Amino acid sequence: MVKSLFIINTVLTFPFGVLALAAPAALFAQFGLQLDAAGQLIARGYGATLVAYGVVLYLERQSADPRTVRPFLLSMVLFNSIEAVIQGIAGVRGIAATMIFGNVAIHAAVAVLSVIALSKHQPIPDGVSLVR
Secondary structure, three states, X not given: OHHHHHHHHHHHHHHHHHHHHHOHHHHHHOOOOOXXXXXXXXXXXXXXXXXXXXXXXXXXXXXXOHHHHHHHHHHHHHHHHHHHHHHHHHHHOOOOOOOHHHHHHHHHHXXXXXXXXXXXXXXXXXXOOXXX
């Protein structure tokens, strides 16, 4: 389940990040959002973060080391939960087009699956330092 979640998050973050870097105005216009020059700059920064996050998750997909897997699962819970809330607010307030609720559902589902995976994944053993 963990490997699948890492791959799902990669598929959700990496391509969106590439598009946000390459054509932020066009990408966000699909959600009913108009970006000025400053908004495009911020969107590109967000895109760079998503590209990097997707790459790291993809590279981590084979790991069984709880010292790395658990923190990444927690990051996926936080990322997807926060995205679901932010996008949900945008949809409810009418800031974004109603199609944003599809994204909300996807982020919420991935957050829930990540919580389940986190609860089933073995904790970091006592005496193991996360700092080297």
